[in-house]
Amino acid sequence: MAEPSTWHGDTRLAIGLTGGIGSGKTRVADLLQGWGAAQVDTDRIAHALTAPGGAAMPALAERFGPGIVAPDGALDRAAMREAAFADPQARRALEAILHPLIAQETLRQARQAQGLYLVFVVPLLVESGRWRERVDRICVVDCDPQTQVERVRRRSGLTTETIRRIMAAQAGRQERLAVADDVIVNDGHTHAAQLELRVRALHERYCQLAATSRRTAM
Structure with missing residues (x-):
């Protein structure tokens, strides 16, 4: 295993958790957090930044106009x-506004988080190209594309076409698996109890690695 990551000013074991839309990575992260891990979720940070009064909203409204602002002052996610x-130029402009703010808040939360080890939930971990050196291990929540579409459609009401466009903008399944140190299978055949057992086993492994990391850092 690599030396403990310190980019966030911490020598705890750092895990980068990722997966495509609808893969179930949030459920996996919440299970790990419930068993004692510290969680920093970049997607939740992005939502907070674009909520009513969010720090990103003034710059987004200035760049893209009032059409991307919902009546309550939040980002109109569908319009955006x-x-x-x-x-593509609009997408780059959006990223140029959001990504620095997300990075700043991610660091702040990581430095304040308390837990046995750190879990960074990063939907675009593979796409960013910056997380390999920031974490000690990458965990991919793996799911077949059809199950992803069905899950997202049920929970969000988005059309299949829109969901597939979102998936096409993300790294492919094989790209994610290629960078994975650990894989949690959460496909259409996975029951909740099975998922919990798989995640529990991984958590116990991370606890062992975290204890080793602490001894190495001493």
Whole structure:
């Protein structure tokens, strides 16, 4: 195993957790947190930044206009999604506003988090190209594409076409698996109890690695 990651000012074991939309990575992260891990979720951070009064909203409204602002002052995610998919330049502008703010808040939360080890939940971990050197291990929650579509459609009401466009903008299944140190299978055949057993086994492994990391750092 690599030396404990310290980019966040911490010598605890750091895990990068990722997976495609609808893979169930949030459920996996919440299980790990419930058993004592510290969780920093970049997607939740992004939502907070684009909520009513969020720190990113003034810059987004200035760059993209009032059409991307919902009546409550939050980001109109559907309108922003359409703009970003239609124009690569718009997508780059969106990322240029959001990514530095997400990175800043991620670091702040990591430095304050308390837990046996750190779990960074990063939907675009593979795409960013920056997380390999920031974490000690990468865990991929793996799921077949059809199950992803069905899960997202049930929970969000998005059309199949929209969901597939989102998936096409993410790293492919094989790209994620290629960088994985650990894989949690959560496909259409996985029951909740099976998922919990798989995640529990991984948590116990991480606890062992975290104890080793602490001894090495002493």
